[in-house]
Amino acid sequence: MSDRAGLDRRDFLRAAAGGGFALGGLLGLGLDLRAAQRAAARSRFANTREVPSVCPYCAVGCGQLVAVRDDKIVNIEGNPDSPVNRGTLCPKGAATYQLAVNPHRVTQVWYRAPGKTEWDKSKPLGWAMREIALRVKKTRDATFQEKTDKDHLGRPLTDAKGKPVTKTVNHTLAIASLGGATMDNEWNYVQAKLMRALGVVAIENQARI
Ligand code: SF4
Numbered sequence: 001m002s003d004r005a006g007l008d009r010r011d012f013l014r015a016a017a018g019g020g021f022a023l024g025g026l027l028g029l030g031l032d033l034r035a036a037q038r039a040a041a042r043s044r045f046a047n048t049r050e051v052p053s054v055c056p057y058c059a060v061g062c063g064q065l066v067a068v069r070d071d072k073i074v075n076i077e078g079n080p081d082s083p084v085n086r087g088t089l090c091p092k093g094a095a096t097y098q099l100a101v102n103p104h105r106v107t108q109v110w111y112r113a114p115g116k117t118e119w120d121k122s123k124p125l126g127w128a129m130r131e132i133a134l135r136v137k138k139t140r141d142a143t144f145q146e147k148t149d150k151d152h153l154g155r156p157l158t159d160a161k162g163k164p165v166t167k168t169v170n171h172t173l174a175i176a177s178l179g180g181a182t183m184d185n186e187w188n189y190v191q192a193k194l195m196r197a198l199g200v201v202a203i204e205n206q207a208r209i
Contacts, residue, residue, distance in 0.1 A: 045075065052079055055093040056182045058207055060084065062093050073100050099182070136175060140198055143174035171199040179205035 048067040053076075055062040063082025067075040076097040080087035089096075099105070109123045149157050149166045152173070159165050177195045179188060188205065195203050 048074060052081075054184055055089065055096060056099070056184050057092050057096070058181060059185055059188075061185055062089055064089070064093070064096065073097065076100070136198070139174050140172050143172045144199055145169055145171060145173075171201050173201065175200045176202035177204070179207070181207040183207075 045067050048069045051066040051068055053064045053066045055064050062085035063079035064076055065079045066073055067077075078085055078087040078089040078093070108121055109125055109128045110119045110121055111123045111128065112119050146168065147166050148169050149164060151157055157165050157167060175195075175198065177191065177200055179191060183191065183205070192203060
């Protein structure tokens with residue numbers, strides 16, 4: 001890319017960073033800084049495809065634009081077309097790129113068997129998903145209650161006159177669901193539906209605390 005003063009983008013950035021010219025000096029050369037800045041911004045995302053998305057961090061649901069080049073994410077920023085945030089992001093949302101592109105990101109299943117102190121990192125994701133489903137079903141089958149005559153502390157349930165009563169509950173108290181901040185609205189909606197359908201009553205999300 002060349003600008004009208006004959007400097008290529010690399011020369012411009014080097015000069016702007018103090019490598020020989022002050023910005024005023026660039027102006028003195030007749031360089032249109034605003035045009036150069038626009039061109040630099042465009043070239044940063046040259047040959048990219050922008051995918052509208054939603055910030056994964058909280059229920060505000062700010063719109064984001066994910067720039068993708070060669071099937072790799074190269075940038076994530078606020079979507080100016082979103083009526084929620086109009087291009088802005090809070091510091092957490094602005095760091096979403098680092099959530100997706102990060103050498104420290106955990107990309108494999110970590111499993112610590114009961115009684116073990118070491119993590120087993122050899123399990124495939126399919127194994128983990130199936131294991132979770134099997135354990136949820138097994139626990140629910142073993143603990144599901146249609147009716148109860150006791151409260152959550154094990155005390156007998158009574159009516160206003162002290163007479164023992166039995167109530168329909170259709171629940172299990174043996175499973176809990178704790179969501180995380182990276183669960184978006186849609187995931188939380190489906191998660192809550194699934195948990196309530198299973199009869200889980202202990203449903204919480206860390207992002208709400
Ligand atoms: S974490 Fe920040 S950027 Fe993301 S949705 Fe919430 S307020 Fe918006």
